Amino acid sequence: MPYLVLGLVLFLCVHSVRIVADGWRTQTLARMGELPWKGLYSLVSALGLALIVWGYGLARQQPVVLWVPPVGMRHAASLLTLIAFILLAAAYVPRNALKARLHHPMVLGVKVWALAHLLSNGNLADVLLFGSFLLWAVFDFRAARQRDRAQGTVVAPGTAAGTGTTLLVGAVAWAGFAFWAHALLIGVSPLGR
Incomplete structure (x- = not known):
């Protein structure tokens, strides 16, 4: 550890x-x-x-088991990580409504990703890893929004094409990770396959 x-x-x-x-x-x-x-x-x-x-x-x-999460938390984590992947895509796809509204979708994606993993994992290492990232993301988002207000930052408005592309890219990336890459890289199949 x-x-x-x-x-x-x-x-x-x-x-x-x-x-x-x-x-x-x-x-x-x-x-x-x-x-x-x-x-x-x-x-x-x-x-x-x-x-x-x-x-x-x-x-x-x-592993040092602190608690055993209910099975339903795995399903909640899957849904939350889908949202996290869409937020991650929103950081890079130009002119999407999510970035226009949220300003820092990647940091919000980290928050959602960390929360999802805290809900579905109860080992000490999981709490340290995902809890640390969640705490960092909370403070980082707050600081970034304060900088935006102080500097008068304006994000370009989103378009339907940009938003649709964001949703598609995020969903496809999530599917690839959930159905294949997570088991390959992490050794755990999040969807129980």
Whole structure:
């Protein structure tokens, strides 16, 4: 479990700089330059992510069960992860109504993804992993919306084509992950197949 915790600290701390020290980030970025900053940011993020994956895999070998979620939570998690995938797609598909309305759909997608996994998993490693991401996403969304208000950020209005594409891309990505990739990458078939 120490590798999981260390990975979470590295990954989430580097992703929290704008939440807790936006001024310091701006000064450091100006001093270092954009490419070195992005390189260091990416390096620490990748190291943190690698430790999370490794640590979570190790923790799953000797699970510490805190509770056993009801079977119905697996179905709720499937629906919530569909929503999370659509929100993730909304971050990248141009001119969709979700991004126009929510401004930061990827962070909301992380919230929904983390909540879904907390509802359907009751091991200590799951609580640490998904609880940490949920907590981070709550604070990150709040900070991002405050920055938007302070800077007067306006997001382009959505179109029917952009919104439809977002829904389609999100649903197809979710189906591919739920029916195939989750079992391949994580070792668990979320739909019980």
